[in-house]
Amino acid sequence: KAGVTQTPRYLIKTRGQQVTLSCSPISGHRSVSWYQQTPGQGLQFLFEYFSETQRNKGNFPGRFSGRQFSNSRSEMNVSTLELGDSALYLCASSLGSRGNEQFFGPGTRLTVL
Amino acid sequence: DQQVKQNSPSLSVQEGRISILNCDYTNSMFDYFLWYKKYPAEGPTFLISISSIKDKNEDGRFTVFLNKSAKHLSLHIVPSQPGDSAVYFCAASPRNSGYALNFGKGTSLLVTP
Numbered sequence: 001k002a003g004v005t006q007t008p009r010y011l012i013k014t015r016g017q018q019v020t021l022s023c024s025p026i027s028g029h030r031s032v033s034w035y036q037q038t039p040g041q042g043l044q045f046l047f048e049y050f051s052e053t054q055r056n057k058g059n060f061p062g063r064f065s066g067r068q069f070s071n072s073r074s075e076m077n078v079s080t081l082e083l084g085d086s087a088l089y090l091c092a093s094s095l096g097s098r099g100n101e102q103f104f105g106p107g108t109r110l111t112v113l
Numbered sequence: 114d115q116q117v118k119q120n121s122p123s124l125s126v127q128e129g130r131i132s133i134l135n136c137d138y139t140n141s142m143f144d145y146f147l148w149y150k151k152y153p154a155e156g157p158t159f160l161i162s163i164s165s166i167k168d169k170n171e172d173g174r175f176t177v178f179l180n181k182s183a184k185h186l187s188l189h190i191v192p193s194q195p196g197d198s199a200v201y202f203c204a205a206s207p208r209n210s211g212y213a214l215n216f217g218k219g220t221s222l223l224v225t226p
Contacts (some may be wrong), residue, residue, distance in 0.1 A: 090156050103159070
């Protein structure tokens, strides 16, 4: 069974630009969550999508948005990039109930210059 | 504010001995707790979880203990092996939150031969 894949793996952008990251969950998984990992703040929850609907949202500004498609693939978008958005962005998928294991992808390393 | 805290950034243990990783939380709405393990350049991997209705859960060499009154949980690894060297994250989920995980900042475990 293929794992969670994230594209691209590495990305360099400049302040003010916008970026779209992609996540393909494990086949059959309907829940996709996004996390931001930085050295200072650790892993922070961004949002979770389940069956194309945002089910949960973390405490991030509106510049961070996401969506999920009917095949469960998900994208997250960050507009008007700031230097502080430089981070590892992790996507995780699961069947959707809390007792189900959540599988993480390798992440996308975003650097904002 | 950090609702899940791992106060020891690092821990070194000899092979064969017990590793004890600690985690404290502040939000009394958390009722599901998980431990993840992370190697460099990979996403976190689920290790073990515990629901608040239990105070202990075992899976092979890994045992998680939950002390609800102290809002404290710990992960015991017995016996520790060099391959266990990684960063360990504690995570917690509030009731009715789907998969909105709050992570600690991690403890780097080094198991020496």
